[in-house]
Amino acid sequence: MRSYASIVRFLEEAIGLDPESIGVKALEHAVSSLAERSRIPDCRRYLETLKHSHADLQQLIDAVVVPETWFFRDSEPFVFLREQVQSSGLAIASAAPLRILSVACSSGEEPYSIVMALQEEGLSPQQFHIDAVDVSKKAIEKARQALYGKGSFRNGSMPYQSRYFSNTGHGFKLDTAVSTLVHFSIDNLLSDHFLADRTPYQVIFCRNVLIYLSRKARSRVVAHLDRLLAMDGLLFAGHAEVPFFQQAGYVPVEHPRSFACRKPGAVPQVKKKPAAHAALVKERASRSACGAVQQTEISPHLPLLKREEAAPSARKHKGKAPPPESTSAASLITAVRTRADQGLFAEASALAEQYLREHGADAEIYCLMGLIQQARNCPEPAEDYFLKALYLDPSYYDVLIHLSLLCEHRGDTARAALFQQRAQRLQARRT
Ligand SMILES: C[S@@+](CC[C@H](N)C(=O)[O-])C[C@H]1O[C@@H](n2cnc3c(N)ncnc32)[C@H](O)[C@@H]1O
Structure with missing residues (x-):
């Protein structure tokens, strides 16, 4: 088989797969080995087979999708x-x-x-x-x-x-x-x-x-x-x-x-805990004390600290955010992230600048600054920040993905593919 372009386009139409996302070479390899296994070495005939045989198409789909997953991914x-x-x-x-x-x-x-x-x-x-x-x-x-x-x-x-x-x-x-x-x-x-x-x-x-x-x-x-x-x-x-x-x-x-x-315009429903729920919460709290269950008693209104980082002093602020000028590098990073998640971009940027002044350059902060610029629809500064993050941490997976998507958005598919391939190599090394 010489030209795979028509099959790649067909797959893109069928399941939406962007060939650059897994690498054109990997995709071509999957196509050619399946075609050979089906004893159809001719590209056009293989495409016809895919159009008419659900079983062959399913086999190809199974071969090209990325099934990577695990329990409680991202937690x-x-x-x-x-x-x-x-x-x-x-x-x-x-x-x-x-x-x-x-x-x-x-x-x-x-x-x-x-x-x-x-x-x-x-x-x-x-x-x-x-x-x-x-x-x-x-x-x-x-x-x-x-x-x-x-x-x-x-x-x-x-x-x-x-x-x-x-x-x-x-x-x-x-x-x-x-x-x-x-x-x-x-x-x-x-x-x-x-x-x-x-x-x-x-x-x-x-x-x-x-x-x-x-x-x-x-x-x-x-x-x-x-x-x-x-x-x-x-x-x-x-x-x-x-x-x-x-x-x-x-x-x-x-x-x-x-x-x-x-959804836009949706109002989160946060009702009072029903009485029957109190017993459950209590039971969970006692189980978590012996380490069997994750702690779940911290208020959902405590957005500035990840729950595993929540220090006793922070819990005093139950119901409101700890003051941003409070302190450690970790809590400043969390504050930047939270403000950005809330759409408070100016505040988030100011906190990020504060971080850089107080703690120096940091890949995670640059990544967040890139995300803020991205959310503000400013792709160029976003890319600059992502590149700074990558300079500090060349194996920063998220940054590679963001850079790849940014390049793709502005039509630079070759560069997008390079970042994507780096991300894939990184993931392959980790698994
Ligand atoms: C990387 S896994 C993600 C699994 C899980 N959601 C997670 O985050 O761990 C991607 C999954 O998307 C599926 N997929 C790809 N294209 C799809 C499509 N068009 N419709 C439904 N599933 C699709 C693949 O088969 C694959 O299992």
Whole structure:
């Protein structure tokens, strides 16, 4: 086979895959080895086969998607979800179950993490309904098996591992009390009728898939998700993906690093804790004292400190933000992030400048300054800041992704691909 361009375009139309996101060479390699395996060495004939044979197309899709995922990925989205349940920010008391969608769920680690988070909050199976969808048949089959290797447990999800999984000797099998609560299906976010028959969801997780899609595909996906999300719903994106929703008017929530946002005009429901909830909170607090459960008693209105960093003195400020001039490098960084998440860009920038004056150059601060400029629609200064961050920390994954997206936006696909490849090499070294 000589020219793959038509097949690459066909895949882009079919599932929205941006060939640059995984590297054209890798894509060509997948195409040629599958075509050879099907004994169709001619490009045009292979394309025809893909158009008419669902099985062949599915095989190619399975080969080219990036299924990378793990339990409690990024952790804060799940902390924020639990807080929302705890504060009745989600309408759990009502008769209808809480509807949650995990789309681009890959091999199931994400929706199962949601189940575990809700169970940790004391919700019964009748109180929620979780749908999980992915375009990859292979990933959905693995999800249904619910048998996982070590790679699925990173970032401190180990307490859950011993509580919810049994070691079979050839992997960790998830308890059926969790695995039976997720309704998996194979579907394509790019299809015109994507989940057309569903009533809206209060929570949608759609993380780490938009970064692999073309610009055109991304706007179709955002439109689908907007239709599927209830007016007061929460949408969880990947860490580099919130700007795609901001472009559609979505507003990031206050909780740092949750990468969640709400529809324009949505008013968060924060009701008083119901009386019955008090016992649960108390029970959780006592369990957390022996280290079995993450601490969940810190107010959701304490946005300036990540919960694991929350020092006793900070807790005194329950209900309001600690003063920005307070101190340590870590709390200043968190303050910059929070102000930026709230859309208070001038304040965030001032705090970032304060950081540089007091603590000197820092990759994370430059990255945040880049994000602020990006949110203000100023791509050039954004790029300058990202480059400064990368100069200080050449293995800063997020920055590589942001730079790649910025280059792509201004049509510099070659440079975008270079940053993307660096990010991929970095990820490959880490896994
Ligand atoms: C990197 S994984 C993300 C998994 C999980 N959401 C997470 O953040 O850990 C990306 C997933 O997106 C899926 N995907 C890619 N294109 C898709 C499409 N058009 N429709 C549905 N899923 C898609 C892939 O099959 C893959 O499993």
